[in-house]
Amino acid sequence: MALLLLPLLLFNLFLPQLEDVLALPTPSDYDFTYMRSVYDASDLPLGEEYEYIIVGGGTAGCSLAATLSEKYKVLVLERGTVPAAYPQVLDVDGSLRFLIQVDDGYTPAQKFKSEDGVPSARGRILGGSSMINMGFYSRAEEEFYRKSGVQWDMSLVEKAYQWVEETVAFHSDLSDWQSTAKEAMLQAGVGPDNGYKLDHIVGTKAGASIFDEQGRRHGAVELLNRGQPNNLRVAVHATVDRIIFSSNPSSLSAMGVIYTDSKGKTHKALVRDPGEVILSAGAIGTPQLLLLNGIGPVSDLSSLQIPVVHANPYVGKFMADNPRNTISIIAPKPLNTSYVQVVGITQDYYIETLSAKVPSSLLPPSLAFLSTIFPLDVSVATIGEKIPGPLSSGSLKLSSQADVRDTPVVRFNYFEDPQDLAGCVSGMRKIGDVLKTSSMERFKFRGFGGILEGFVYFGVPLPVNASDDLAMEVFCRNTVETFWHYHGGCVVGKVVDGDLKVMGVNALRVVDGSVFNRSPGTNPQATVMMLGRYMGLKMLQQRSQSN
Numbered sequence: 018m019a020l021l022l023l024p025l026l027l028f029n030l031f032l033p034q035l036e037d038v039l040a041l042p043t044p045s046d047y048d049f050t051y052m053r054s055v056y057d058a059s060d061l062p063l064g065e066e067y068e069y070i071i072v073g074g075g076t077a078g079c080s081l082a083a084t085l086s087e088k089y090k091v092l093v094l095e096r097g098t099v100p101a102a103y104p105q106v107l108d109v110d111g112s113l114r115f116l117i118q119v120d121d122g123y124t125p126a127q128k129f130k131s132e133d134g135v136p137s138a139r140g141r142i143l144g145g146s147s148m149i150n151m152g153f154y155s156r157a158e159e160e161f162y163r164k165s166g167v168q169w170d171m172s173l174v175e176k177a178y179q180w181v182e183e184t185v186a187f188h189s190d191l192s193d194w195q196s197t198a199k200e201a202m203l204q205a206g207v208g209p210d211n212g213y214k215l216d217h218i219v220g221t222k223a224g225a226s227i228f229d230e231q232g233r234r235h236g237a238v239e240l241l242n243r244g245q246p247n248n249l250r251v252a253v254h255a256t257v258d259r260i261i262f263s264s265n266p267s268s269l270s271a272m273g274v275i276y277t278d279s280k281g282k283t284h285k286a287l288v289r290d291p292g293e294v295i296l297s298a299g300a301i302g303t304p305q306l307l308l309l310n311g312i313g314p315v316s317d318l319s320s321l322q323i324p325v326v327h328a329n330p331y332v333g334k335f336m337a338d339n340p341r342n343t344i345s346i347i348a349p350k351p352l353n354t355s356y357v358q359v360v361g362i363t364q365d366y367y368i369e370t371l372s373a374k375v376p377s378s379l380l381p382p383s384l385a386f387l388s389t390i391f392p393l394d395v396s397v398a399t400i401g402e403k404i405p406g407p408l409s410s411g412s413l414k415l416s417s418q419a420d421v422r423d424t425p426v427v428r429f430n431y432f433e434d435p436q437d438l439a440g441c442v443s444g445m446r447k448i449g450d451v452l453k454t455s456s457m458e459r460f461k462f463r464g465f466g467g468i469l470e471g472f473v474y475f476g477v478p479l480p481v482n483a484s485d486d487l488a489m490e491v492f493c494r495n496t497v498e499t500f501w502h503y504h505g506g507c508v509v510g511k512v513v514d515g516d517l518k519v520m521g522v523n524a525l526r527v528v529d530g531s532v533f534n535r536s537p538g539t540n541p542q543a544t545v546m547m548l549g550r551y552m553g554l555k556m557l558q559q560r561s562q563s564n
């Protein structure tokens with residue numbers, strides 16, 4: 018344990034949060050081996066050369082980096098810090114805090130609001146959004162592969178998933194609320210009971226989670242532990258803003274990147290031929306970087322006076338996010354925090370549940386009296402629905418300043434497609450049925466002097482008449498939130514080819530959720546991590562064949 022702590026302590030000589038790290042619940046329960054490869058960007062030379070440069074140490078970037086480092090020198094550039102600097106992200110009870118707290122420009126969740134008016138967030142920390150998410154781990158459905166535009170080698174896909182799962186996928190007992198929700202979904206007809214499964218198939222199942230039985234998060238960052246330490250270098254507080262291109266316009270190539278450290282110094286990192294720059298900055302960050310570097314729609318670039326390096330009208334297009342509509346109730350007895358463990362899958366919608374504690378001080382005035390029963394916090398149980406796809410999509414543009422630290426302007430156009438809206442209506446109707454099952458009776462309040470009887474809703478309840486299509490549609494539109502499964506912006510066949518190479522530019526690839534034209538599986542992270550491993554293996558194969 019002392020050995021494991023050492024790199025953390027060393028690291029924190031240049032980080033201010035030393036007390037936080039020492040307050041880590043049980044550091045020996047996490048595998049921080051990756052810290053041996055991690056440097057603060059300001060400690061790196063101002064000019065260096067690598068075989069592969071990966072922009073973004075996120076969900077896809079970590080598995081890709083570990084894999085490429087098996088044979089080649091790899092540099093990962095991550096704008097955020099290490100998870101140990103914010104130990105709350107490592108624990109199920111502390112994780113949500115960054116979605117609620119103020120974003121100070123450094124915290125692990127960068128908040129943004131889409132033009133749809135829906136608040137959202139994306140990861141800004143080593144391990145990316147897998148360090149701030151709800152943990153559910155579920156593989157992709159058959160349709161995802163078929164429609165993805167990639168010629169998948171399915172045996173390699175299987176191997177890549179297994180590699181990921183050895184490190185980050187945990188099968189825990191269901192919490193009280195999750196097992197009740199599973200029973201209730203089955204009672205409401207979302208069958209068959211598929212037990213515990215990693216695959217995405219119709220019925221109700223328990224899936225894996227990156228949270229272990231003790232509620233410790235094992236995000237994509239732990240995949241870096243599988244890298245070859247001599248070849249792997251990970252820089253944190255390294256914000257990339259420029260891609261360096263070859264000066265020969267007839268064969269445009271990426272030659273490296275320029276990044277800025279926390280002291281404002283710029284560094285140059287170059288790739289050695291036949292190496293590559295790989296963008297893994299996520300569905301918001303990757304299209305943003307392409308646009309900032311002159312790859313995108315001519316009109317958008319010209320209006321910001323960005324010189325066009327390569328015109329492509331589809332960069333930032335097909336931005337999609339799966340809408341989330343939920344019903345929350347206050348549990349009559351305290352519940353443990355549980356992120357998603359079970360899911361009900363139908364053709365038209367997927368139902369997921371979670372439970373969390375909310376400080377009683379945050380109760381709305383109409384429920385404030387509950388603080389006499391629960392002085393500290395109330396347990397809120399949530400059941401929500403997500404539609405596959407979705408079919409609706411929008412776009413992403415740079416905000417006028419064109420600074421890489423600014424969130425671009427993004428719009429997802431939730432429910433623009435009538436089929437998406439119909440999916441929500443059927444899903445929410447089913448949730449109405451779930452609430453009526455006998456399994457749910459235990460979650461009704463009873464006997465508080467007759468004042469409280471039945472469910473106590475936290476937020477908007479379902480319309481009284483669930484058969485009323487119009488009322489249900491209005492409910493869906495008015496209560497829409499994000500499932501944080503935004504994807505697109507660099508989709509296959511439009512911005513990247515089937516090998517995920519940026520069309521029209523050599524030595525530049527995209528490996529992250531921005532290449533997807535639908536969100537894979539019930540939830541995407543399993544497939545995003547698989548993609549990093551899969552593409553890494555493919556690249557190693559292709560390079561050994563061309564030698």
Ligand SMILES: Cc1cc2nc3c(=O)[nH]c(=O)nc-3n(C[C@H](O)[C@H](O)[C@H](O)COP(=O)(O)OP(=O)(O)OC[C@H]3O[C@@H](n4cnc5c(N)ncnc54)[C@H](O)[C@@H]3O)c2cc1C
Pocket residue numbers: 072073074075076077078094095096097116138139140141142143144145146147149150151152153154155255256257258297298299300302303306357421500501502503529530531540541542543545
């Ligand atoms: C709150 C929340 C809950 C979720 N719940 C679940 C769930 O339960 N199950 C599930 O499967 N999925 C869930 N997801 C979705 C899932 O986590 C994401 O789809 C996935 O992590 C995206 O991976 P990515 O590699 O595409 O991007 P990310 O993991 O976001 O990685 C991008 C990385 O690039 C870095 N970066 C960006 N720009 C730059 C730059 N210019 N220079 C340097 N670095 C840069 C970022 O800091 C980040 O680390 C959730 C997401 C959120 C936000």
Ligand SMILES: *[C@@H]1O[C@H](CO)[C@@H](O)[C@H](O)[C@H]1NC(C)=O
Pocket residue numbers: 192193351352353
């Ligand atoms: C909450 O978790 C603790 C520790 O894991 C466990 O002992 C307890 O039974 C759980 N309570 C409920 C209500 O699930």
Ligand SMILES: *[C@@H]1O[C@H](CO)[C@@H](O)[C@H](O)[C@H]1NC(C)=O
Pocket residue numbers: 482484485486
């Ligand atoms: C519920 O809505 C349906 C469809 O609009 C309608 O036919 C029915 O009369 C409504 N029921 C009640 C009780 O209002």
